[in-house]
Amino acid sequence: MTYSMFTQCPADAVKIIQLTDTHLYADASRTFDGVNTQNSLECVIDLARENHWPPDMVLATGDLAHEPVPAAYERLREIFNGLKIPVYCIPGNHDDPTVMGKTLPASNVHLTRSIRGPQWQIILLDTVVPDSHGGHLAGSEQTYLNEALRAAPEAYALICLHHSPVLIGSRFMDEIALDNPAALFAIIDRYPQVRAVLWGHIHQEFSAERGGVHLFGSPSTCVQFKPGAQEYVPDTQPPGYRWLLLQGDGTVQTGIQRVKGAA
Secondary structure, three states, X not given: OOOOHHHOOOOOOEEEEEEOOOOEOOOOOOEEOOEEHHHHHHHHHHHHHHHOOOOOEEEEEOOOEOOOOHHHHHHHHHHHHOOOOOEEEEOOOOOOHHHHHHHOOEOXXXXXXXXXXXXXXXXXXXXXXXXXXXXXXXXXXXXXXXXXXXXXXXXXXXXEOOOOOOOOOOHHHHOOOEOOHHXXXXXXXXXXXXXXXXXXXXXXXXXXXXOOEEEEEOXXXXXXXXXXXXXXXXXXXXXXXXXXXEOOOOOEEEEEEEOOOOO
């Protein structure tokens, strides 16, 4: 068995695997730019099992289906349910939240909006705009975030969404980022317990810091986007996942693992 740091971490740490932008099709043999999205997802999950298992939860941060039809979500539900650990899902711009809500939930697959533990609160936001690849934090989501943070000032907070709330230096992705990030950060700035913001959408690794809050974007489990590209260019980096350790003192450890030998 490969050494897993998740078996050695402090008992009060929250152990998380983020899987994002899985892009499953109705037909399991379909590919996205030559990558079979189901096969690559399964390879990424196998890698997580080898290196960071068992987590306390998986966060699946959007674009779960490429074709948002029941068949794609049913297959993803089977994969996620087979992990035997809680999986918390939010929609992305390729998802249909209604179809997703009717099809994806299972015994351990959830569309829960927040997760509370002794030291941490994890808040999941919906930034989907119908018929748009870009994102928006609606007034109702702003209210939800503000109320969730206000209700738990004693708990450190991790905020999750699909769309990037900051520019990443890639024009084609920056044009479809969250269109009102100031609204998000105006709320975050009022609550010192917020420690990190986590998202998908960009199909690449990103890390920054703003006012002491970590900002993390993550690779897809399938096709990667070339960093700094001004138009869509697939990257040669292999698919992967992000792992996170939320420590009891509010510190965050994280890293990226990629499938070796994958194109």
